[in-house]
Amino acid sequence: MSDQTGIEWTDATWNPVTGCTKVSPGCKNCYAERLALRLRAMGNPRYRNGFAVTLHPDQITLPLRWRQPRRIFVNSMSDLFHEAVPDDFIYKVFEVMAQADWHVFQVLTKGPVINKVSNFSLVVDIMTTHEAGRSAAAEVRLGLADVGRADAPPDGGE
Numbered sequence: 001m002s003d004q005t006g007i008e009w010t011d012a013t014w015n016p017v018t019g020c021t022k023v024s025p026g027c028k029n030c031y032a033e034r035l036a037l038r039l040r041a042m043g044n045p046r047y048r049n050g051f052a053v054t055l056h057p058d059q060i061t062l063p064l065r066w067r068q069p070r071r072i073f074v075n076s077m078s079d080l081f082h083e084a085v086p087d088d089f090i091y092k093v094f095e096v097m098a099q100a101d102w103h104v105f106q107v108l109t110k111g112p113v114i115n116k117v118s119n120f121s122l123v124v125d126i127m128t129t130h131e132a133g134r135s136a137a138a139e140v141r142l143g144l145a146d147v148g149r150a151d152a153p154p155d156g157g158e
């Protein structure tokens with residue numbers, strides 16, 4: 001939940017969900033887990049559950065308040081398609097991405113393929129039915145970091 005990041009390929013991070021579960025060898029050195037545990041130790045209330053999946057509904061509309069266009073890494077501290085994240089929550093996140101079409105959103109996942117199939121159907125539905133989603137300016141990049149794919153971009157991992 002920051003508009004400044006040390007990650008060279010993005011300008012800001014947006015975390016409507018925090019916490020995750022290790023699902024592949026690529027998760028071994030997950031920086032998100034280390035950071036979440038550190039933030040909990042520092043008393044940050046967002047990380048009161050440590051690295052357990054936690055929804056932050058109050059963060060969903062954050063990109064709408066950022067007027068300057070940015071590349072926004074969605075869920076740098078989690079995986080939006082984690083099985084514990086309800087579909088209607090994912091739907092709301094993608095609705096905000098469709099509305100805030102002056103940004104570029106970067107969504108990476110290592111989620112199980114079976115979940116991805118249903119959730120990407122949901123995403124396609126949102127992007128094709130939402131008025132802003134039909135705009136050429138609405139650019140949502142989906143990084144499909146398939147489990148075990150050597151060339152997959154990292155999300156919370158290293």
Ligand code: SF4
Nearest residue numbers: 020022027030156157
């Ligand atoms: S955030 Fe990414 S790297 Fe970390 S445990 Fe989740 S899927 Fe694995």
